[in-house]
Amino acid sequence: MPDLLRLSALLHLTGLIAFAGAAHAGCTRTIVMPMVQLPQAPATAPDDSKLHRTVREVGAALGCEFSFPAVPRPRLHQMLLNRQADVMLPAARDPERDAAGVFVSMARMPLELVMRKGDPRRPSDLNALVADAGLRGLMVRGQTWGGALDRAMDEQGATRVHRVSDNITVLRMLVADRADFTVISPDLFRGLGHREELREVVPQLESLPLSGLPDIEAGAYVSKSLNVSDRALVLKVFSTDAVRKLMQVPTSVAASSAR
Incomplete structure (x- = not known):
């Protein structure tokens, strides 16, 4: 009987070890x-x-x-x-x-509007931005500005917002007057300003707070x-x-x- 008890205890202990191993596998x-x-x-x-x-x-x-x-x-x-x-x-x-x-x-990341410095068409708020179909937007493919703004722009057709591969391209196209605005976090905009290839690009742009823009x-x-x-x-x-x-x-x- 003692041998049976020891065997039973050993089997129980082995099962516990196996269970613990599985739980932390x-x-x-x-x-x-x-x-x-x-x-x-x-x-x-x-x-x-x-x-x-x-x-x-x-x-x-x-x-x-x-x-x-x-x-x-x-x-x-x-x-x-x-x-x-x-x-x-x-x-x-x-x-x-x-x-x-x-x-x-x-x-949570705030968003701001980025445009060329001195552009007189700066919208007063988010509704004005959406309503002004003459302002051409740029954004990165796979990026989001938040559901409401994304939907508002999409409803106006693909020509309202053009999508490109990365934010370096976005900023270069803004300076080249191939678009008028993008929406980006101010921290990311400042970070991009430290990149060598954008050294002469970012100073020609400004990041502007826009009433109604949601945080991301x-x-x-x-x-x-x-x-x-x-x-x-x-x-x-x-x-x-x-x-x-x-x-x-x-x-x-x-x-x-x-x-």
Whole structure:
């Protein structure tokens, strides 16, 4: 009988250990988190930015391995929708993305109007901007200005707002008088002003507050295509203070998005 008791206890302990191991086994596969490939940067750009290092370290502590393929900014949105990306970061909240992923809010980013300096057609508020069909807009493909403004512009047709690959192109086209305005966060606008290729471009533009422009809620999307256990672990990664603090620093948002 003692031997049977010892055997029973051993089997029970083995089961507990196996259960604990399963509970802390980590992610069942590598988590794909595409990083923005900046214009003129190689597709094999290094993934050793502070944000990605932190995500890698926090993920490893939870048993999750991350990969960071470099892709053009416009592809990020489609990769989330097409279940090719497990995480989209940084990302502005958007109803279409809400259908594909769970949003983790990390910061609120104000938006401002950017126009050529001295342009006399500066609108007085958001309604005036929407109403003036003569003002040609530019935005980055896959970017959002917020649901209401996006819809208002889309209803006026594709010619009202032209979409391009990145914000560097947006600013250059504004200066070249190929469009009249864009909408961007002031922190990102200032960050772009430090880029060498825009040194003579940004001084010709101004970022203007516009009454009625909504703030953008920024954070991360975690794909709903992940299984329940993996999704819970990845959500935990992006809920940690270590990751959230990096997203709340404006320069880190500007540097990682460059959109």
